[in-house]
Amino acid sequence: MRVAFQVNGKPVEVDVESRMHLADCLREELRLTGTHLGCEHGICGACTVIIDGAAVRSCLVLAVQAEGSEVVTVEGLSTEEALTPLQTAFRKHHALQCGFCTPGMLTTAHALLTDEPDADADRIRSALSGNLCRCTGYIPIVEAVLEARVAYRKTKP
Numbered sequence: 001m002r003v004a005f006q007v008n009g010k011p012v013e014v015d016v017e018s019r020m021h022l023a024d025c026l027r028e029e030l031r032l033t034g035t036h037l038g039c040e041h042g043i044c045g046a047c048t049v050i051i052d053g054a055a056v057r058s059c060l061v062l063a064v065q066a067e068g069s070e071v072v073t074v075e076g077l078s079t080e081e082a083l084t085p086l087q088t089a090f091r092k093h094h095a096l097q098c099g100f101c102t103p104g105m106l107t108t109a110h111a112l113l114t115d116e117p118d119a120d121a122d123r124i125r126s127a128l129s130g131n132l133c134r135c136t137g138y139i140p141i142v143e144a145v146l147e148a149r150v151a152y153r154k155t156k157p
Contacts (some may be wrong), residue, residue: 005066007032008076016063023047025063026073034074034103038132045131048104049073055111055127074103077110085151086110089144097135104131109145117152119145 004013007030014029023040026032026049035058038044042057049058050072078084083091086109096102105128112119112127119127124145125138133141 001064003064003067005068006070008072014063018062018064020063021059022049022061022063022066022071023058025066026058026071029063032073032075036100036103038100043130043132044101045104045108046101048107048131050107050111053111053114055108072107072110074106077106084110084148086113086145086148089147090141093140093144093147095136095140095144101131101133101135105133105141109141109148113145113149113152117149117154119149121146 001018002013002015004011006012007026012030014025016025016029023035023037026035027037035049036046037059038046040059042060045057047058048055050056051061051066051069078087086106090096090102090106108128108131112124116123121142124142128138128141
């Protein structure tokens, strides 16, 4: 089955089996390996991508469901020239250790701050609660997201 959608701002068309999950399509067919597969049940959040502005578990979405959508993976958050303010804050606050959960944390936090640039610590914790991390204890992750908020705030006319 042929499916067409945008990934990180670029149009793609790919032949997939109707049962292939978006995570597998991204990793195996499009070679975007930043999207990690952990539990494959939607529990861990490692496979989180942004589809049409919403953070979504790509292991629970069939690739064919992405037809006509705009998908952003962790690779699409930065440019080759520089890290984003969110990624820079993660680095500064040591908000990653093994790095397995980091792509899902970054995409989830990006989707949150895009919609809610003034999210407080409680809201950030709530948004990230579906992303599991075995290394950091979450405190540096929340601190990094709090610091990155300023970059997402829109200037008022």
